[in-house]
Amino acid sequence: MARPVSTPELVIDLDAVADAYRGIAAALPGIAVHYATKCNPHPDVLRRLHALGSRFEIASAAELELLETLGVAPGEVLYSNPVKPVAHIARAFATGVWRFAFDSHDEIAKLAQVAPGAAVVVRLAAPRTRSDVPSEGKFGVDPEQAVELVLAARARGLRPYGVAFHVGSQMLAPDAWSRPLRAVGWLMERLAEHGVRLSMVDLGGGFPARYAASPLPLAEYAAVIEAGLAGLPYGVEAVIEPGRAVVAEAGTLVASVIGTALRGGARWAHLDVGAFNGLMESLETGNRLRFPVRDSRDSAQRDRFHLTGPTCDSQDTILFDVELSADLSVGDHVYLGSTGAYTTVYASHFNGFAPPTVRCVSGQAAPGRGALVGAPPGQ
Amino acid sequence: MARPVSTPELVIDLDAVADAYRGIAAALPGIAVHYATKCNPHPDVLRRLHALGSRFEIASAAELELLETLGVAPGEVLYSNPVKPVAHIARAFATGVWRFAFDSHDEIAKLAQVAPGAAVVVRLAAPRTRSDVPSEGKFGVDPEQAVELVLAARARGLRPYGVAFHVGSQMLAPDAWSRPLRAVGWLMERLAEHGVRLSMVDLGGGFPARYAASPLPLAEYAAVIEAGLAGLPYGVEAVIEPGRAVVAEAGTLVASVIGTALRGGARWAHLDVGAFNGLMESLETGNRLRFPVRDSRDSAQRDRFHLTGPTCDSQDTILFDVELSADLSVGDHVYLGSTGAYTTVYASHFNGFAPPTVRCVSGQAAPGRGALVGAPPGQ
Structure with missing residues (x-):
């Protein structure tokens, strides 16, 4: 490799991005991949992933606008930030985004106001597990509170659509997905008693990259996730939101x-x-x-x-x-x-x-x- | 105060900047104040401080270029980053900066090459003391090593000019300046044995701002510093490099x-x-x-x-x-x-x-x- 004219320079191998994306998709067949845009929103990275069939996850209107310039259909974008500025929700809803995460009554009120009838995804708190990038418990509620929030959302005309959790970035322990998936199952059962049937479970990101040491193979993550999904009371679409594992x-x-x-x-x-x-x-x-x-x-x-x-x-x-x-x-x-x-x-x-x-x-x-x-x- | 049209907005009260600057200068009479540009390099802040007679401290050529656009004379600027890209040293030296910090043989070689005859300020390590913004010991050497470095700098045609240390940002304990000042005295004595007489001691920054709790009054810092300076073997110009205490x-x-x-x-x-x-x-x-x-x-x-x-x-x-x-x-x-x-x-x-x-x-x-x-x- 020729020395760059000036440093620092970040060289991104788009073929390696593609390989990583394909590896994740192959390890978790039948699970939709929504790349976490925040992780590296370089247009060439997003363009390559879009061409490969990746979908996307966003946390702000600015991320959506970037994706739109690259030809990504807003209808395939998940808006996974549970707390959003009202203007961002309105902008996204007007553009065609229809699935929004939430974990509070405030968010229900905002969504009902500017995104009437939107499909909503309740965010569960994931128990603290070993992760190299620590989490502070900023998002997510316990399953009991999730039931109450989903019913409140329905009462405001929103459409109960899914449940999401996030185990923490660079998660080295595959079994971190086990307990949250059991909580998802419990939530689905409780909601069924109220006539609510969910369509989607969002397993979040957290899939690790190789730094000085290699993480466990993706197959070990897939095994835990497949077992967890098989234990759910009924079939739902499953999605993941990898970022680091795709581009790091x-x-x-x-x-x-x-x-x-x-x-x-x-x-x-x-x-x-x-x-x-x-x-x-x-x-x-x-x-x-x-x-x-x-x-x-x-x-x-x-x-x-x-x-x-x-x-x-x-x-x-x-x-x-x-x-x-x-x-x-x-x-x-x-x-x-x-x-x-x-x-x-x-x-x-x-x-x-x-x-x-x-x-x-x-x-x-x-x-x-x-x-x-x-x-x-x-x- | 009228609500801003859009948030987030950072409102900076330039009169408060001026008050803080004057308070520091008054508490430490006879000590030159070199504002730490990095802390808040907003042109209006720098312009107000310049008008009040403040001098400046920089860590890169870009900071110097900003100061130049505001009419600051490079000859009054201290280049206090002990490790600098060669091109930055050359740029600063050509512009009129003549005092450069160092703490390694590499830096001596770079300075001798592109800033021949420059005045050099050796950086001492300050012992770890309680500070709300932790330090990792990135810069500074012990006094014995400082003697060797100063003599090596002299041998390369550089001009031994001063000694600097930094106790760590938001330093709540005034006595953090005591031990480093004793080390400065020891260094001055050892260097005198080699015919080296220093002109300046740079006491660094670290002066605290008020957050939820008020720090001790500046007078307590001044008392420790004055006592420390009085204990030095001969008189030198003293300078400080406050940042946080001026603008926070x-x-x-x-x-x-x-x-x-x-x-x-x-x-x-x-x-x-x-x-x-x-x-x-x-x-x-x-x-x-x-x-x-x-x-x-x-x-x-x-x-x-x-x-x-x-x-x-x-x-x-x-x-x-x-x-x-x-x-x-x-x-x-x-x-x-x-x-x-x-x-x-x-x-x-x-x-x-x-x-x-x-x-x-x-x-x-x-x-x-x-x-x-x-x-x-x-x-």
């Missing part, structure tokens, strides 16, 4: 070393990209996301480094204690793998350092999935 | 309630601003920064809320367990005080939610410092 591994962030330093016995490498202009998830997760790394020097002699960003902010650090070429020097490139998800979308210009430029490649121009960073350690 | 309290973020919800017994209020489009420090600090809050309803009947943002991301939460009007409803405004620092600079458009617009006010248009949010609880 397709991205390689090319950064330049702007300085190295020895401080208190530790070697530091400072890059032109850090938490604030592209790798905010490092900060969000307390540096637990271990992006696979490699450098352009690729020397046999190795050393351990703390990898940090260009700002004067001490929280701008990407990874502690990673192995790179011992002679890593100013001007060398560092390749950060699995950076296709939740990177550019969180980036700011803090301290005057711009976010990465993005270059999408495919076909002959693509280096092949993972080729830039090689196999992660221990593989 | 001048900012009030006006947000709209987009929904309320009851989940698991807790009441949630969802606003059109959250961690990702303006309040990233909530996430960075684990929601420990207690912004004072008030709402437009201002009812006698109060209730406790978790205050969260508009995205579908569970980490988008601003504050847990704050008191607001019990009848808080969709469309009401919530005013978040002390939001003038480190807000817009970290904001992204994640999920399609735009950062706040910024409106600077002064004179008759200004509501008066703190008037929007009133006195914090317990005052």
